[in-house]
Each structure stands twice: as structure tokens, then as C-alpha cells.
Amino acid sequence: MRRSLAVSWVLVLLILATEIPFLFGQAPSTGTTQGSISPANSSTTATNPLINLLKSSDEGVRARAARDLGKARDASAIPALAEALSDPSEKVRREALLALSQIHRPEVLDALIKASQGSDEENRVLAVQSLVGYYTGTVPTPGFTGFVKKNWQRTKTHSNPDNTRIDPGLSVEPKVITALDATLKDTRSNRASREAAKGLGILVARAAVPDLVKAAHSSDETLSLEALNALSKIEDRSAGGELVDLLDSPDKDIKQQASVTIGILRTGQAAPKLQSIFESETDQKSKEKALEGLAYLGTPVSTPLFTKALGSDDKVIRTSAAEGLARTADPKTLPELEKAVMTEKDANAKLAIQYAMTALGKLDYLSDIVNDLSSKTRGDVAQPYLIELARTPGFLPKLYPYLQSPNAGVRNRLCAVLMFSGDQTSLDQLDRLSHDPNGDVSAQALRARRALRARLEAAGTTPTTGSHQ
Numbered sequence: 490m491r492r493s494l495a496v497s498w499v500l501v502l503l504i505l506a507t508e509i510p511f512l513f514g515q516a517p518s519t520g521t522t523q524g525s526i527s528p529a530n531s532s533t534t535a536t537n538p539l540i541n542l543l544k545s546s547d548e549g550v551r552a553r554a555a556r557d558l559g560k561a562r563d564a565s566a567i568p569a570l571a572e573a574l575s576d577p578s579e580k581v582r583r584e585a586l587l588a589l590s591q592i593h594r595p596e597v598l599d600a601l602i603k604a605s606q607g608s609d610e611e612n613r614v615l616a617v618q619s620l621v622g623y624y625t626g627t628v629p630t631p632g633f634t635g636f637v638k639k640n641w642q643r644t645k646t647h648s649n650p651d652n653t654r655i656d657p658g659l660s661v662e663p664k665v666i667t668a669l670d671a672t673l674k675d676t677r678s679n680r681a682s683r684e685a686a687k688g689l690g691i692l693v694a695r696a697a698v699p700d701l702v703k704a705a706h707s708s709d710e711t712l713s714l715e716a717l718n719a720l721s722k723i724e725d726r727s728a729g730g731e732l733v734d735l736l737d738s739p740d741k742d743i744k745q746q747a748s749v750t751i752g753i754l755r756t757g758q759a760a761p762k763l764q765s766i767f768e769s770e771t772d773q774k775s776k777e778k779a780l781e782g783l784a785y786l787g788t789p790v791s792t793p794l795f796t797k798a799l800g801s802d803d804k805v806i807r808t809s810a811a812e813g814l815a816r817t818a819d820p821k822t823l824p825e826l827e828k829a830v831m832t833e834k835d836a837n838a839k840l841a842i843q844y845a846m847t848a849l850g851k852l853d854y855l856s857d858i859v860n861d862l863s864s865k866t867r868g869d870v871a872q873p874y875l876i877e878l879a880r881t882p883g884f885l886p887k888l889y890p891y892l893q894s895p896n897a898g899v900r901n902r903l904c905a906v907l908m909f910s911g912d913q914t915s916l917d918q919l920d921r922l923s924h925d926p927n928g929d930v931s932a933q934a935l936r937a938r939r940a941l942r943a944r945l946e947a948a949g950t951t952p953t954t955g956s957h958q
Contacts, residue, residue, distance in 0.1 A: 537561075540569045543585075548578045555581060559588025567592060571600035579609065586612055590619035590628040595662075598623065602668040605681075613681040617672055620665050621688040624655050652869075654691050654722045656936065657909060658943025661692050670697045673704055683715045690719025698725045705732060705747075713743050721750040729756030736762050745778035752785030760788050767794070773803070780809040787816025796825050799842075804835040811841035815848035815877075823849050830854070840867055844874040852887065859891045863898030872902050879910035892918055897927040904930070908937035913950065915941060 539561075542554035555573055558566040566588075573585035586604055589597045601623070604616035618629040655661070669692070672685035686704055689697045701723075704716035717735075720728050733756065735747035748766065751759045759782070766779035780798060783791050791813060798810035811829070814822050826846050833839040840861055843854035861871040878884055888907075894900055904922060907915040919941065922934035 537563055537565060539563075540566050543569050543573050543581075548581060551576065551578065551581045552584045555584035555588045559584070559591040562592050564592055564594045564596070567594065567596045567600070571597075571603075574600060574604050574607075574612075579611075582609065582612055583615065586615050586619065587629065590615070590622055593623065598662060598665060602664060605668050605672050605685075606675075608677075610678045610680060613672065613678055614684050617669060617681060617684045617688050620669065621691050623665075624659060624661060624692060625653065651687070651718070652722070654693055656940035656943075658940050658945075658947055660943075661694070663696075666692065666694045666696050669694065670700055673697065673700055679709050679712060683709075683712050686712060686715035686719050690715075690722040693723050695723055695725055698723060698728050702728050702731045705735065710740055710742060713740075714746050717743070717746045717750045721753045724753065726754045726756070729754035730758060732756070733759050733762065736766065741772060741775060745775055748775075748778040748782040749785070750782075752782030755786060757786060757788060760786055760791065764791065764794065777803065777805045777809065780806055780813070784809040784813035784816065787813055787818075789817050789819065792817045792819050792822065796822055799825060799829050804838045807833070807835070807838040808841040811838065811845045815841075815845035818848060820849055823851065836867060837870060840870060840874070844878070847878060848881070855887065856891075859888075859894070859899060859903070860896070862902035863896050868898070868902060872905060875903075875906045876909045879906055885910070885912060885914060889918055892922060897925075897930050900925065900927070900930045901933050904933040904937040908940045908944075911937075911941050913945065 537558070539554045539558050543551050543558075545551050545554070551573070555570060558570060570585045570589050570592075574582055574589075576582050576585065586601070589600055598620070601616050601619050604612055605620060607613055607616070615629050622628040666689070669685045669688050672681050673689065675682060682704070686701060689701060698720065701716045701719050705713050705720065707713045707716070717732070720732070729751055732747055732751055732754070735743055736751070736759065738744045738747065744766075748763060752763070763779045763782045763786070767776050767783065770776050770779065780794075783794070795810045795813035795817065798806050799814075801807050801810065807829075811826070814826060823846065826842055826849070830839060830842045830846065833842055840858065843857055846853070847855050847858060858871050858874060861867045862875070864871070875888070879888060885907075888903065892900060892903055894903075900922060904919065907919060911919070916938060919934045919938035923931050923938060925931040925934060
């Protein structure tokens with residue numbers, strides 16, 4: 490406590506000392522000393538005394554100054570904070586890095602990239618998180634809270650992989666991808682490599698796919714799982730064939746995640762192996778993941794398997810079976826789905842059956858799926874179902890009436906659906922929602938419209954409707 494008070498008083502006295510020349514109408518000296526910022530930034534130093542405090546002989550003063558500059562998001566402090574990344578104090582280096590992560594300006598990227606290649610493991614991890622956060626808006630959290638979140642997320646990743654990724658059409662600086670890829674391959678720190686693998690997935694870094702495939706075969710289980718999850722986000726189908734061997738992994742977690750990733754990548758050659766795992770594996774979780782992979786593949790040869798699995802005692806199996814039937818799109822299975830939807834008691838399995846029936850052209854349950862967008866427990870499931878359905882030719886117009894739903898949660902989520910699966914006709918719909926009386930909905934509509942335009946332009950489709958800014 491006394492130490493904290495002492496540091497606070499030192500900060501006050503130093504700020505006053507820096508400001509005194511101004512009180513008497515005198516300009517501060519612009520001379521530089523060794524290690525100070527360049528004369529080009531001398532006016533910046535004069536206008537923000539905290540920058541001078543980064544040169545204090547007191548470690549606590551320097552750390553507090555860096556923290557306060559970050560809170561102020563003062564772009565003029567970027568050169569000084571970048572220099573502070575070489576401070577002899579680990580505490581100051583960390584605070585300078587966290588401060589840079591809070592300043593959303595392109596000028597911070599080079600400093601963050603340099604930090605990601607440094608020798609300090611903790612700062613390398615923070616630098617990777619900061620580089621990714623520059624594009625997602627989520628910056629690393631220091632201290633105890635950050636530790637708890639990080640370890641909770643690690644537990645979550647093992648049971649329910651994180652699906653975070655940048656908006657479609659968002660451009661990422663190639664040098665950022667290069668830096669994360671270098672960190673992925675750097676053997677000095679497993680923690681930094683894992684974080685880089687996760688970040689490359691979030692940034693949908695296609696250029697890193699070959700190295701992520703190698704990382705998926707790492708002896709470090711967590712790195713392998715992060716790489717597999719990243720590959721499932723990037724969705725580069727060329728990688729699927731190089732992951733099939735992981736279906737024979739002695740590590741159950743890797744085998745299970747590989748089953749799902751291979752399915753997402755539509756690796757048809759893996760279908761016999763996945764079916765074999767489902768039919769002969771004694772571990773129930775492995776059976777579930779094998780069927781989930783088969784459901785993503787949606788190959789017609791698996792239709793009898795899915796139909797039979799609809800009657801399983803395992804609700805997870807029934808859910809994947811229904812999803813598989815949605816993708817095989819065999820109209821002959823509709824009677825089985827109609828019987829199943831009437832008797833299903835589990836909400837998630839029932840939602841999957843409704844999705845399958847809708848995919849087969851029976852729209853009786855479309856309203857139920859849309860309404861589930863506002864559900865805290867099923868919204869994250871209903872949204873990807875609708876994203877997939879919306880890619881079916883002629884389906885988008887069926888969704889547009891629901892954009893007028895009285896439920897703001899539904900309107901909000903539908904913006905995300907259009908962001909990923911909308912076409913030119915969706916731009917005007919999003920433009921209207923950008924004026925929604927609900928602030929969250931209007932903000933989401935603006936975000937979705939911006940991302941959709943970028944996606945259409947990247948695909949070579951010039952928007953012709955809703956094109957006004």
C-alpha cells in the first residue's frame with residue numbers, strides 16, 4: 490500500500506515538474522538524450538508528459554506511465570511505447586505491450602510483430618494476442634483475470650472449440666500472417682506456438698495452411714488441437730487429405746477433433762474410415778465425433794447410416810444424424826424425419842431435425858429455427874444452420890420477412906447470417922436495418938453490410954444494389 494502511494498506521489502510530482510515551464514510561458518527543451526524519442530516527436534513529448542515518464546529511473550513510474558498511455562489510447566505515444574518494449578524491466582515491457590494493443594492504429598503493428606519474435610515468452614503470447622486483437626477488437630487482459638480467462642478458454646477448447654473468426658472480406662496485413670506463422674514454427678515456446686495457431690485460424694490465414702497441417706501432427710497435444718481447429722475455420726479443402734492419418738492417432742482428443750475437421754473440409758476419402766470408427770469404436774465420444782464428421786461430409790452412401798442413427802438413445806448421435814440427412818438432401822428420408830420430429834424430446838436434436846426438413850424443402854419449421862436465434866442455449870446452433878440454408882439458391886428471399894421480427898435478438902442474428910451468406914439483394918435489407926431503433930441491431934447491420942460488400946467485391950461481384958454509403 491505504501492509502495493503504491495509512493496509511486497502515485499512520484500507520478501504527480503514528475504508531471505508537475507514537466508508542466509512547470511508551461512505555467513511560466515516557457516517552451517520545454519526539445520533536446521534529446523540517449524534513448525529518448527526523436528526530435529520529430531518532440532512536440533508530442535511536450536503535449537503529453539506521460540511520455541517523458543517512460544524515461545524515469547523508477548520502474549513503477551515507467552510501468553504506470555505506459556499503462557496510462559494505453560488507457561488514453563494516445564497514438565502520439567506509439568514510438569515511445571515501441572521503444573519501451575526494450576526496457577530492462579519485464580513489468581514495463583509488458584505494460585508497454587498492453588498499451589500498444591489498445592491503440593488501434595496501423596503504426597502499432599511493426600512493434601507488436603517485433604515483440605512476437607522476442608525472447609520473453611509471456612510477451613510473445615501477449616504480442617500474438619494483440620496482433621489478432623487488432624482485427625477482432627479483443628485485446629489481451631493482464632493480471633489474474635487474464636490468467637483465469639486463458640485457462641478457462643483452454644478447457645473450453647478441448648470440449649467445445651472456439652469458433653471466433655474475423656468477418657468475411659476483412660483484409661489482414663500479410664506481414665501479420667507471416668509473423669504469426671513464424672511464431673507457430675518457433676520451438677522456443679509451446680504457449681506462443683499454440684496461441685499463433687489459434688490466431689491464424691481466427692484470421693482465416695490460408696497462407697499458413699501447410700504449416701498448420703504440420704502443427705496438427707505435433708507431439709504437443711494442445712498445439713495439434715489448436716491447429717486442427719484453425720484448419721476447420723480456414724476451410725481450405727486441400728488440407729483434408731493430409732489429416733486422414735490422424736484418424737489413427739492413439740490420442741483420443743486428436744482423433745476426435747480430426748474426425749470433425751476432416752468432415753468440415755469435405756474430405757470424401759475419409760468416409761469409410763469415419764464410418765468404421767462409428768461402427769466399431771468402443772469410446773462413445775469418438776463414435777459421436779466420427780458421426781459428426783460424416784454429417785459434415787453428407788455423402789449419399791451414408792444415408793442409411795444416418796437414417797438408422799435417428800433412432801439412437803444418444804441425443805448427440807440423433808443430432809448429427811439429422812444434420813447428415815440435411816446435407817445428403819435425399820427427399821426419400823423426409824417421412825423418417827417427420828416421424829422423428831414428432832417424438833423428439835431433446836431441444837437440440839429437434840432443432841437439427843427441423844433444419845434437415847427445411848433443407849429438404851419443407852418450410853413448416855423455418856419459423857422455429859429463426860425464433861431459436863434469440864435462444865441463449867440454441868442461438869449459436871440455429872445461426873450456422875441458417876447460414877448454410879441461405880446458401881441454397883432461392884432461399885434468401887424466404888428469410889427476408891423475418892428481418893421485421895419484433896424480437897431484436899432475431900434481427901441481430903439474421904444480420905450475421907446475411908454477412909456470411911447474403912448476396913447483392915441483401916445489401917438493401919441490411920441498409921434498412923442499419924436504421925433499426927435498437928442500437929445493437931443497427932450496429933450489427935452496418936458491420937454485416939460492410940463485410941458483405943467486401944466479400945462481394947473480393948469475389949469479383951460489383952454490388953449494384955444498396956451501394957450508397
